[in-house]
Amino acid sequence: MYSYLSGISMPEDLKKLTEKEVEVLIKEIRNFLIESVSKTGGHLASNLGVVELTLALHTVFDTSKDRILWDVGHQSYVHKILTGRKDEFHTLRQYKGISGFPKISESIHDHFNTGHSSTSISAALGMAFARDLQQQDHSIIAVIGDGALTGGMAFEALNHAGQSKKNLMVILNDNEMSISPNVGGLSDYLTRIRTAPIYYRVKGDIEQLIGKIPAIGKSVVKTVEKAKDSIKYFFVPGILFEELGFTYIGPVDGHNYESLCKVLNKYKNLNGPVLVHVITKKGKGYKPAETSPHDFHGVSPFKIDSGEPLKAKKKTTFSDIAGSTLVKAAEADDSIVAITAAMPSGTGLTEFSQKFPERFIDVGIAEQHAVTLAAGLAAAGCRPVFPVYSTFLQRGYDQVLHDVCLQNLPVTLLLDRAGLVGNDGETHHGVFDISFLSCIPNLVMMAPKDGDELQEMIQYSLKLKSPVAIRYPRGNAGITEDSNNISIHKGKGEILFEAGKDALIIALGTMCEEALKAAHTLAQKGIKVTIINPRFIKPLDEGLILEYANKCNSIYTIEDHVKHGGFGSQVLSLLNDHSINKEVRIFAIPDEFVEHGDVHILHDYYHLCGDKLAQEIQQDFLGNVYSPFVLTR
Numbered sequence: 001m002y003s004y005l006s007g008i009s010m011p012e013d014l015k016k017l018t019e020k021e022v023e024v025l026i027k028e029i030r031n032f033l034i035e036s037v038s039k040t041g042g043h044l045a046s047n048l049g050v051v052e053l054t055l056a057l058h059t060v061f062d063t064s065k066d067r068i069l070w071d072v073g074h075q076s077y078v079h080k081i082l083t084g085r086k087d088e089f090h091t092l093r094q095y096k097g098i099s100g101f102p103k104i105s106e107s108i109h110d111h112f113n114t115g116h117s118s119t120s121i122s123a124a125l126g127m128a129f130a131r132d133l134q135q136q137d138h139s140i141i142a143v144i145g146d147g148a149l150t151g152g153m154a155f156e157a158l159n160h161a162g163q164s165k166k167n168l169m170v171i172l173n174d175n176e177m178s179i180s181p182n183v184g185g186l187s188d189y190l191t192r193i194r195t196a197p198i199y200y201r202v203k204g205d206i207e208q209l210i211g212k213i214p215a216i217g218k219s220v221v222k223t224v225e226k227a228k229d230s231i232k233y234f235f236v237p238g239i240l241f242e243e244l245g246f247t248y249i250g251p252v253d254g255h256n257y258e259s260l261c262k263v264l265n266k267y268k269n270l271n272g273p274v275l276v277h278v279i280t281k282k283g284k285g286y287k288p289a290e291t292s293p294h295d296f297h298g299v300s301p302f303k304i305d306s307g308e309p310l311k312a313k314k315k316t317t318f319s320d321i322a323g324s325t326l327v328k329a330a331e332a333d334d335s336i337v338a339i340t341a342a343m344p345s346g347t348g349l350t351e352f353s354q355k356f357p358e359r360f361i362d363v364g365i366a367e368q369h370a371v372t373l374a375a376g377l378a379a380a381g382c383r384p385v386f387p388v389y390s391t392f393l394q395r396g397y398d399q400v401l402h403d404v405c406l407q408n409l410p411v412t413l414l415l416d417r418a419g420l421v422g423n424d425g426e427t428h429h430g431v432f433d434i435s436f437l438s439c440i441p442n443l444v445m446m447a448p449k450d451g452d453e454l455q456e457m458i459q460y461s462l463k464l465k466s467p468v469a470i471r472y473p474r475g476n477a478g479i480t481e482d483s484n485n486i487s488i489h490k491g492k493g494e495i496l497f498e499a500g501k502d503a504l505i506i507a508l509g510t511m512c513e514e515a516l517k518a519a520h521t522l523a524q525k526g527i528k529v530t531i532i533n534p535r536f537i538k539p540l541d542e543g544l545i546l547e548y549a550n551k552c553n554s555i556y557t558i559e560d561h562v563k564h565g566g567f568g569s570q571v572l573s574l575l576n577d578h579s580i581n582k583e584v585r586i587f588a589i590p591d592e593f594v595e596h597g598d599v600h601i602l603h604d605y606y607h608l609c610g611d612k613l614a615q616e617i618q619q620d621f622l623g624n625v626y627s628p629f630v631l632t633r
């Protein structure tokens with residue numbers, strides 16, 4: 001079916017093709033990507049945009065020694081296809097299949113693992129220092145998108161790399177898009193470069209021209225120098241990067257394989273850091289993705305002819321509820337400001353951004369800045385809310401501690417995608433937030449069992465005069481059966497289910513639903529349990545937990561989070577402080593990074609589901625056979 005792609009196993013095979021054949025290969029790769037991702041889901045639009053660029057990189061460089069670092073790494077599919085993973089591509093992002101991001105463990109052609117944005121230039125510079133110290137000779141190329149370039153780390157690295165004079169190439173893949181349209185002054189600057197009338201002029205011509213402007217006499221010299229500077233700043237593309245110490249090349253048409261190869265060949269041995277500004281179209285070659293790059297940034301399986309998702313739209317998600325609750329709250333309180341770090345739709349803020357554009361702030365991929373911006377807003381009398389994926393808040397840790405909590409500022413952090421997220425895998429699971437946040441003084445932390453409770457918790461958080469974090473998972477927000485009336489009071493949990501004293505299950509957040517399933521299964525076996533929904537991670541409902549821990553025979557905690565420093569550890573510590581010496585078993589994720597795969601598979605593997613919980617509790621009653629995943633005291 002694929003005349004040329006079928007013959008490509010490794011990058012060397014590519015080098016045997018003529019330019020005409022490569023043109024056919026480009027089309028074949030796009031078809032292959034569309035076919036394959038329509039079944040597995042994945043980051044389609046970004047990959048369609050870098051087909052020519054990736055082929056050119058593999059034509060000019062040799063990644064068995066040269067190092068290409070893919071920023072974020074969601075655009076590395078073509079690289080994977082060309083470096084021995086074509087035949088496994090149908091397993092992309094599936095449990096035990098290949099990852100959606102670069103992985104050193106997958107291939108010698110992957111040189112650095114990524115997933116979080118804006119790391120590539122720092123890593124490339126580190127490798128350049130190492131290469132020179134070890135007197136080696138290879139090329140190092142960071143490929144970074146215009147969205148990823150909005151991240152603070154990228155600026156820090158550009159600043160350092162420019163001055164270091166190290167030989168390295170930064171390829172700026174500019175498609176004017178982050179997940180949503182890109183934001184910020186730098187993005188505007190790139191637009192000016194792209195649309196400048198001197199688009200195809202080379203910088204050298206302009207500099208020569210400026211050099212020819214005569215200047216006679218002292219004051220004339222001064223004026224002319226000033227004028228020259230202004231002309232240069234106006235006309236020389238990429239002057240910003242030049243001033244930082246980079247040689248700027250571009251803009252270059254990122255869909256012209258031949259000219260990309262020429263540029264890369266010409267500048268690959270240049271002394272010092274070089275930045276090649278490549279213009280691409282996100283979603284290139286597939287109409288639905290070109291028209292709607294946002295919708296095809298990360299897709300679930302879809303119909304190729306229409307681009308429609310295979311499964312009907314999901315029910316209401318936790319993110320939807322967070323968004324609609326904030327809209328309602330903002331209608332009543334004009335001090336509420338919503339912040340996003342380049343994830344407006346992922347975090348459910350689309351409606352908010354449309355209804356309250358003046359109170360909606362997209363900072364770009366800049367979580368650190370977002371947190372301190374929130375602190376500033378709060379210090380000046382606004383009520384900021386920052387919905388952010390749990391995993392990306394890791395970027396803003398010191399800002400949460402130092403700028404928000406130390407000053408006890410009323411900032412609400414909505415930790416979306418808390419728990420296992422599924423197919424993005426180890427870089428994206430939000431399973432560390434309890435450990436890194438619950439140790440911070442002044443911070444109140446909650447986890448809702450369902451959508452209704454999330455709504456109440458957000459409303460409650462907006463009344464508090466202190467920082468609050470609320471963690472909730474990716475996906476649908478159900479309504480819990482057996483649910484009581486929801487009324488949130490600081491540090492108060494609820495008895496969700498009470499059948500007897502054989503076992504106490506303290507189930508955090510959506511694990512309540514799993515605990516209820518287990519309770520019903522166990523009831524049929526004659527084992528009577530009680531379930532506590534703690535609602536608060538901090539402060540814990542100590543009274544309720546101690547009362548029932550004393551009453552019940554054995555105690556179980558369950559959470560979608562790592563065990564170390566997690567919720568169960570805190571319960572254990574509480575019981576220890578009160579000398580309750582009963583058996584406590586913690587169902588949580590052990591001390592390892594969790595691979596990618598469907599969430600239900602991962603939950604099953606780690607026994608974070610009703611079936612396994614019931615099985616384990618039953619086993620305990622039968623004869624104490626323990627699973628390796630649960631801690632026993």
Ligand SMILES: Cc1ncc(C[n+]2csc(CCOP(=O)(O)OP(=O)(O)O)c2C)c(N)n1
Binds near residue numbers: 175177
């Ligand atoms: C620290 C961090 N924050 C947010 C994200 C989510 N994210 C992944 S890709 C992306 C947009 C990247 O845009 P760009 O670099 O321009 O790549 P493109 O998809 O346009 O090729 C965002 C916001 C992330 N991966 N890491």
Ligand SMILES: CC(=O)[C@@H](O)[C@H](O)COP(=O)(O)O
Binds near residue numbers: 043115346417421
């Ligand atoms: C690459 C990246 O970081 C994002 O695109 C992420 O994959 C989005 O995840 P959701 O699909 O959960 O919004």
Ligand SMILES: [Mg+2]
Binds near residue numbers: 173174177
């Ligand atoms: Mg982009």
